[in-house]
Amino acid sequence: MSTPIRVVPSPSVDYEMTAEALAALGLGRHDHPVEQAPNEAIWLTPDAGTVVRWVQEDLIDVRYVAVLGADAVALAERIRTAIPTDDIARLRARAMADREPDVLIDVLYRTAVVAWSGYDTEAFALLRWGLHDPDPLIRRVALLAVSITGWNEFAGLLDEVSAADPDDDVRDQAARVRELVLSGT
Numbered sequence: 327m328s329t330p331i332r333v334v335p336s337p338s339v340d341y342e343m344t345a346e347a348l349a350a351l352g353l354g355r356h357d358h359p360v361e362q363a364p365n366e367a368i369w370l371t372p373d374a375g376t377v378v379r380w381v382q383e384d385l386i387d388v389r390y391v392a393v394l395g396a397d398a399v400a401l402a403e404r405i406r407t408a409i410p411t412d413d414i415a416r417l418r419a420r421a422m423a424d425r426e427p428d429v430l431i432d433v434l435y436r437t438a439v440v441a442w443s444g445y446d447t448e449a450f451a452l453l454r455w456g457l458h459d460p461d462p463l464i465r466r467v468a469l470l471a472v473s474i475t476g477w478n479e480f481a482g483l484l485d486e487v488s489a490a491d492p493d494d495d496v497r498d499q500a501a502r503v504r505e506l507v508l509s510g511t
Contacts, residue, residue: 328394328398329443329444330379330392330393330394330398330443331392331393331394331398331399331402331443332390332391332392332393332439332440332442332443333390333391333392333393333402333405333406333411334388334389334390334411334412334436334439334440335389335390335391335409335410335411335412336409336410336411336412336416337432338410339389339409339410339411340389341364341367341380341382341389343409344380344389344391344409345367345380347405347408347409348369348378348391348405348408350408351401351404351405351408352371352372353369353370353371353372353378354369354370354372355367355368355369356368356369356370356377364380364382365381365382365384366379366380366381366382367379367380368380371395371397371401375395375396375397376393376394376395376396376397376398376401377393377394377395378391378392378393378401378405379391379392379394383439386435386438386439386470386474387432387435388432388435388436388439390439391405393405412436412440413440414437414440414441414446414448414449414452415448417433417436417437417440417452418433418452420433421433421452421455427461427463427464430456430459430461430464430467431463431464431467433452434452434453434456434464434467434468434470434471435467435470435471435474437449437452437453437471438453438470438471438472438474438475439474441475442474442475445475445477445479449475450477450479450480453468453471453472453475453480454483456468456471457469457472457483457487462491462492462493462495462496465487465491465493465496466495466496466499469484469487469496469499469500469503470503472484472503472507473503473506473507475507476506476507476510477507478507478508478510480503480504480507481504481507481508484500484501484503484504484507485504487500488500488501488504
């Protein structure tokens, strides 16, 4: 089975807006609709060849849709044109424009989800930047984001962080994340 393509709606896009856009694209709701926004919902293309899953990831407070199936690439692009979405360039611009910790945390988590489908040099650079932030909280969030990507390309950088970061918790977490990404889990 191939890796789903993840489309991350901009923070202003809620479940209802996404559901309306998916319906307008001709997708049918597969599971039972509920009164409030669910943590997960499923839509299918009319031929049932492609599935779209709405996911509310509470741990990192990011909503995304995962597209999988025969028409995943084209459908993901249609979704991106139907609703405002995040990409690495927008996330980098948001981080540069607003240095508040809440914004940086959101940017790092969203970067991990946007880039989840495969290694991306721009996403790597943005997460690397987070690993060097002066605030240890931001560095720890960047480490969690790195663990979400699972990219072993971070191994050397994680070695450096685990050996030289001034914060004990960051060093310990970096060592654990290094083990995780190298194990492929």
